[in-house]
Amino acid sequence: MHQPLTLRLMAQLGPALTRVMVVLLLMLALALPLSHVYVAPDSAWYVSAYTLTLLGKIVCFAVLALALDLVWGYTGLLSLGHGLFFALGGYAIGMYLMRGIGREGNYQSALPDFMVFLDWHTLPWFWWGSDSLAWVLLLVVAVPGLLALVFGFLAFRSRIKGVYFSIITQALTYAAMLLFFRNETGFGGNNGFTDFKRIAGYAIAAPETRAVLFVLSVLLLAGSLAGSLWLVNSRFGRILTAVRDAENRLMFCGYDPVRFKLAIWVLSAMLAGLAGALYVPQVGIINPGEMSPANSIEVAIWVALGGRGTLLGPILGAFVVNGAKSWFTVAFPEYWLFFLGFLFIAATLLLPRGLMGLVRRGEDKTS
Amino acid sequence: MSIPHLPPEIETLTPSWAGETSGLAHLVSTGLDTSHGQILYLQDVCVSFDGFRALNHLSLEIGVGELRCVIGPNGAGKTTMMDVITGKTRPDSGDVFFGETIDLTRHREAQIARMGIGRKFQKPTVFEAMSVADNLALALSGDKGVWASLRYRLSGVQHDRIDELLQITRLAEFSHRLAGLLSHGQKQWLEIGMLLAQDPKLLLLDEPVAGMTDAETEKTAELLCSLKGRHSLMVVEHDMAFVGSIAERVTVLAEGAVLAEGSLAQVQADERVIEVYLGR
Numbered sequence: 001m002h003q004p005l006t007l008r009l010m011a012q013l014g015p016a017l018t019r020v021m022v023v024l025l026l027m028l029a030l031a032l033p034l035s036h037v038y039v040a041p042d043s044a045w046y047v048s049a050y051t052l053t054l055l056g057k058i059v060c061f062a063v064l065a066l067a068l069d070l071v072w073g074y075t076g077l078l079s080l081g082h083g084l085f086f087a088l089g090g091y092a093i094g095m096y097l098m099r100g101i102g103r104e105g106n107y108q109s110a111l112p113d114f115m116v117f118l119d120w121h122t123l124p125w126f127w128w129g130s131d132s133l134a135w136v137l138l139l140v141v142a143v144p145g146l147l148a149l150v151f152g153f154l155a156f157r158s159r160i161k162g163v164y165f166s167i168i169t170q171a172l173t174y175a176a177m178l179l180f181f182r183n184e185t186g187f188g189g190n191n192g193f194t195d196f197k198r199i200a201g202y203a204i205a206a207p208e209t210r211a212v213l214f215v216l217s218v219l220l221l222a223g224s225l226a227g228s229l230w231l232v233n234s235r236f237g238r239i240l241t242a243v244r245d246a247e248n249r250l251m252f253c254g255y256d257p258v259r260f261k262l263a264i265w266v267l268s269a270m271l272a273g274l275a276g277a278l279y280v281p282q283v284g285i286i287n288p289g290e291m292s293p294a295n296s297i298e299v300a301i302w303v304a305l306g307g308r309g310t311l312l313g314p315i316l317g318a319f320v321v322n323g324a325k326s327w328f329t330v331a332f333p334e335y336w337l338f339f340l341g342f343l344f345i346a347a348t349l350l351l352p353r354g355l356m357g358l359v360r361r362g363e364d365k366t367s
Numbered sequence: 368m369s370i371p372h373l374p375p376e377i378e379t380l381t382p383s384w385a386g387e388t389s390g391l392a393h394l395v396s397t398g399l400d401t402s403h404g405q406i407l408y409l410q411d412v413c414v415s416f417d418g419f420r421a422l423n424h425l426s427l428e429i430g431v432g433e434l435r436c437v438i439g440p441n442g443a444g445k446t447t448m449m450d451v452i453t454g455k456t457r458p459d460s461g462d463v464f465f466g467e468t469i470d471l472t473r474h475r476e477a478q479i480a481r482m483g484i485g486r487k488f489q490k491p492t493v494f495e496a497m498s499v500a501d502n503l504a505l506a507l508s509g510d511k512g513v514w515a516s517l518r519y520r521l522s523g524v525q526h527d528r529i530d531e532l533l534q535i536t537r538l539a540e541f542s543h544r545l546a547g548l549l550s551h552g553q554k555q556w557l558e559i560g561m562l563l564a565q566d567p568k569l570l571l572l573d574e575p576v577a578g579m580t581d582a583e584t585e586k587t588a589e590l591l592c593s594l595k596g597r598h599s600l601m602v603v604e605h606d607m608a609f610v611g612s613i614a615e616r617v618t619v620l621a622e623g624a625v626l627a628e629g630s631l632a633q634v635q636a637d638e639r640v641i642e643v644y645l646g647r
């Protein structure tokens with residue numbers, strides 16, 4: 001009888017849309033990579049490496065959008081620095097991929113090329129363990145998680161809220177970008193990491209490898225969607241909405257909002273890190289540009305356009321915007337940013353609840 | 368005699384329900400020592416905002432099971448006093464004690480709430496995007512940690528408690544409605560219900576009948592009267608008819624300090640009180 005709001009919304013949304021999404025996801029997960037590996041390149045059914053990589057990349061973005069929505073849509077904390085956590089996950093796996101190049105680099109050294117260029121003779125201490133996939137997978141979640149923990153603890157304990165919080169997250173990712181631009185920081189400066197050769201012993205550009213990375217991305221998306229669904233419908237999830245809507249009331253009910261904010265903030269950062277870790281081997285490059293403030297703002301646009309505070313919304317938003325972007329940047333590259341700005345303004349004015357609001361309105365009329 | 372067979376907590380509970388004032392029983396059962404009959408002490412409390420004294424050497428005591436009304440002109444410091452008690456504002460000087468031993472100035476809001484002080488805000492504040500029943504469920508006493516919230520299931524007893532609270536607050540037929548869609552008066556009631564769900568020892572109500580119809584006000588008066596004895600209450604109100612219908616003792620606050628204290632008739636006859644209310 002005390003059915004949570006989100007469940008009811010899902011019920012109203014009709015199993016229809018959810019089912020369509022699930023079927024689409026499954027098809028994406030199986031049909032596309034299978035076709036990429038087994039269908040002959042001249043067949044009409046062949047999925048090219050370009051298409052598969054593009055979709056795989058968007059799937060990773062969808063996970064990032066979902067991670068942002070958990071803190072923004074559900075908890076009311078607008079982070080304009082989520083690209084940082086994504087990039088850190090990417091850099092962590094990037095270290096492993098750089099080590100995987102071995103002596104096949106330009107300088108034929110065991111060290112990554114940029115280190116040879118800097119005249120370094122040993123790996124810096126923080127590259128320790130970077131030849132082990134298990135270790136870097138740990139870093140993928142631990143580094144964004146720890147950074148989020150420290151940053152969140154300081155920010156939430158000092159009761160930094162609203163636009164101030166957004167601004168300092170933006171400053172954080174900007175500061176990190178400047179740090180990573182420096183060659184001495186030890187992450188390849190403005191070139192970042194690229195020219196990867198292999199992952200877990202497999203050639204990184206092989207169709208099978210691409211297919212597996214794609215499937216893993218879809219599984220990550222499905223897993224985070226299912227996990228988030230469970231989370232937002234738990235009492236924990238309702239406390240998050242309470243933080244968003246009436247933090248004072250929550251506090252005087254005996255809950256410590258700092259702990260709840262910290263929990264979801266760290267979880268979200270780790271999820272963003274995982275998304276970044278699957279993104280980098282697919283696109284084959286990571287550089288400090290991923291930490292640019294504009295990138296993080298774009299993530300917020302995906303979420304706003306799709307519909308924040310819903311679970312399918314941010315995923316939809318990531319697909320729509322990035323789909324449009326990949327078409328635009330080929331057709332009219334110089335107008336993309338104008339179009340993005342227009343999209344954001346239109347969404348804010350006309351679709352305050354995002355595309356999901358549109359879907360819901362349709363469903364409301366039919367029910 | 369059958370008394371020895373009773374579980375020990377029966378014995379320790381009885382005095383608090385009866386509003387009795389002696390014995391160490393309270394200390395044992397709740398960690399709150401009210402052995403001197405007072406549940407709240409404010410002593411010489413001062414609070415300034417940018418040099419403006421909102422509370423000026425305020426001293427006040429509330430007895431166990433008492434229903435105290437606090438009145439005073441706008442800006443007298445009533446809300447600020449509640450902020451100090453609930454940990455929202457730290458006093459510049461003075462003591463604030465819950466029972467004999469708990470120094471409230473050393474605790475944060477959530478801890479104070481868990482210790483048993485519930486507060487209703489001047490502007491009704493509920494979780495608008497949640498149903499009425501969910502609002503009450505969230506307020507229920509229990510473990511309020513992160514882990515507990517992940518594994519939380521309402522027990523049968525808690526469902527019954529929610530139903531009971533829905534009855535008390537006359538919101539049973541709206542239990543599935545979003546709290547944001549309730550009328551102003553109903554939100555006030557829901558917030559009072561949420562306070563009761565916390566099962567607090569001391570309730571602080573800041574203008575609980577503001578925006579209520581006369582009928583609703585009357586019901587609220589009944590409800591509050593039924594709570595005294597079991598809980599201690601401090602009610603801030605401007606509505607004198609309402610104060611008259613519930614008050615035993617009234618404290619008049621003006622310019623951050625207590626101006627007068629006594630029955631409503633007594634304070635209304637007080638020259639200084641008449642002056643602050645009518646003089647300006």
Ligand SMILES: Nc1ncnc2c1ncn2[C@@H]1O[C@H](COP(=O)(O)OP(=O)(O)OP(=O)(O)O)[C@@H](O)[C@H]1O
Binds near residue numbers: 417421439444489
């Ligand atoms: N955070 C604050 N910063 C500055 N001044 C404040 C603050 N909070 C309260 N005040 C001032 O302190 C004084 C006491 O305010 P308070 O809200 O306690 O009065 P009140 O008795 O509750 O009045 P009302 O009956 O209007 O609710 C007022 O003059 C108010 O302007």
Ligand SMILES: [Mg+2]
Binds near residue numbers: 445446447489573
């Ligand atoms: Mg007030």
